[in-house]
Amino acid sequence: MPTTKNDYPIKGMHCASCVQLIEKSLKGIPGVLEANANLATEKATIVYNSDECTIDNLAKAVDAVGYKLITTPPAIHEDSEKKEKQKELNDLKLRTFFSLGIGGLIFWATLPTLKETAPSFLQNFWVQLLLAAPVQFWAGAGFYRATFLAIKNRNANMDTLVTIGTTAAFIYSVLVLIFSSFFTGQGLSAEPYFDTSTIIIGLILLGRFLEMRAKSQTSEAIKKLIGLQAKTARVKRDGQELDIPIDQVLVGDLIIVRPGGKIPVDGVIVEGLSSVDESMVTGESLPVDKRAGDLVIGATINKTGSFVFRATKVGQETMLSQIIKLVQEAQGSKAPIQRLADLISSYFVPIVLITGIATFVVWYVFGPVPSFTFAFLNTIAVLIIACPCAMGLATPTAVMVGTGLGAEKGILIKNAKALEIASKIKAIVFDKTGTLTYGKPQVTDLVPFEGWDSNKLLQWLASIEKKSEHSLAEAIVNEGKKQGVEFLALSSFEAIPGKGVKGVIAEKEVYLGNRSLTEDPQGDPLRLTSALEKASELEGQGKTVMFLVVDKNLVGLVAVADTLKESAGETVKALENIGISVFMITGDNQRTAGAIGQLLGMKKENVLAQVLPAQKEEKIKELQKNKQLVAMVGDGINDAPALASSDLGLAMSTGTDVAMEAADITLVNKDLKSVVATINLSKKTLQTIKLNLVWAFGYNVLLIPVAAGILYPFFGILLNPIFASLAMALSSVSVVSNSLLLKRAKI
């Protein structure tokens, strides 16, 4: 009986009796085994038999009691967010252009050099009032609403500043219009500032419009990842092939994937072979060959063949869901560099209000005539130029783009702190096995002696090792299979502890083992001498050498080693070029480790050999004693304590929970070059953050005193409130746009 368990959002719940009503209606449907509604989360968890009832039945039952069950999968919710945003953008666009259009007309009719060209009715101040009022109270309604709600909670934000600044300009203008003789009697010019109030509103709305449009692009990476999810899966159930929605796929389901099709969930291939493009999830650019027994990742694309796989992870458990969760969490985290901006922005608006009042008082008391006009305009300029949003957006937008860019390249960053630390790393410790090397021994050299050739040597080696369980034997057998050798019959087999193995092939006694086999000299002594020399040479390269003796004659050598990944040397060099000390940590003996270190071009003292797994953590701590930030690169499973104790743990893994938990950064593409890319990404993100903070602080810390008129006594410079609003509008846009530039960074 195929049971499905799912959480469905329910709209319209508001009390405990709703819970009972919904549960009752659901439980009344044949096939529903369990239904639990939750008022807090506004969701119902329903377990049902998908043969007996459908989602439609569930939705109808909930509908009948007056609520709405949302049946769309989570990905679709993104669309509602998108629609809401688009609606908001359209509305903002209309208000912006209306305000700027009206503002432009009034500006034309009031600017001394231009006003002569404007129609005379526009120069009438009462007409200007009629035009400015809808800008103030319709286009700017959002500022009033937000200010009112914030003040009710004893809070203040940017809207508060805009509201106070523009309302002051508008009310002053109305008063000037009504009581013009009073103002002229006070020695003040009886000119209204409708141009100022309207253009400020128009420009600030424009800034907000551009900022909103740009900001939506900062979270594009997440949207792309969510968009990767397949919508349906073709499953084999009860001998039938069915196309079902992805949220109905169960663990254990057999799923059919055709060429060009999307793999819906994670699983293991049970039949067929193909090559799969995993680039969208792991960042690995080349298609990966898959056969029975291999793992497949949901959301990746099947290229050539057809296959059937068994679902092992569905819903929130799939690798893609885990990646989305990780990236979302990283984007919600805060970088340590943000602390100062946070501290300032939490006091910012009240401080700007206080600065505005102080500006008014100073200009009014000490300023030149007409002191009120100076005091008034400068106060508006102070309130309008302040842009706390730029400070608030400087770091998070860059972190969002940076972590998103990382995810696209298969670099999953756990939080903003890790992203920041990566740029400050001074030493990187690589675990050897499985990280710098493939982690699987491979045959590297075949040295046949007189009368034997490489093929024959491999044939005999593979034939005797077929029965051995040693890991080195597996490497030899695999090499034999790879080369297509014909395995010879082995009539007896015996392991010689500490030395090797012996057996009989084609009625000949065969020995294969280590150097200790040579302690009992076999065959030609001269050949033995040259063989030992060759063996020493190979061992010097970090390889394990075995001797093959057939009928008491030494016929050849085989060297087996865990081979270095192709990009290992390049990575070490690239890291050293950017001033990072590279270390290798391994349980291997000094000789083997040293040979590998030499191949990688590492300094001798940077090869940390004969370190037991439990001691890796201590070694990391030793390196940290020199007050340098140390990163550790490992597989994330065996070296979890070392990863955790380092300042930055990088796991080269396929996104298993354990590895992702222990590591600060997970490199799902398993490519060593990603270590360099991570450092570059971090450095570039930090550069962007710093530049953003310079912009944000520059606008606020430098321009507020200028707006207050600090330059006037020295240079006679004052900032017109219209220019102040232009600067303000540009500030958050420039910060967000700068963060978006990070998308183009080459890492």
Place this chain on the structure above:
Amino acid sequence: MLDKILVAILGGGLIVFIYWFFLGKKEKIVRAKNSLEILVEGGYKPDVISIPLGKETTLNFFRKDPSSCLEEVVMPDFGIRKFLPLNEKVSVVLNPKTKGEFAFSCGMNMFHGKIVVS
């Protein structure tokens, strides 16, 4: 001259008022049992929330304020950044493992709140 003295006195008074009004707020801690509704309107109501250690607590944010400032809630210590659609309830489930005070804010860091884990 009198007007200047008056403006100076009024200005000084207004500065003291603004300081007291915005920065002199007293914290009111609201204890969340299993779940708590938080109204997002000109800030967070309540804005200081006490939740138990090692227990799942659901915070339900309900945004009634259309200001774009408040459209996201960010809880950096819990790795949470959530979009709050207007007039919809958005649940955030927390299960804190350490005691302490953890700040949360809107996406632009204009409005603030605090979660006290005890």
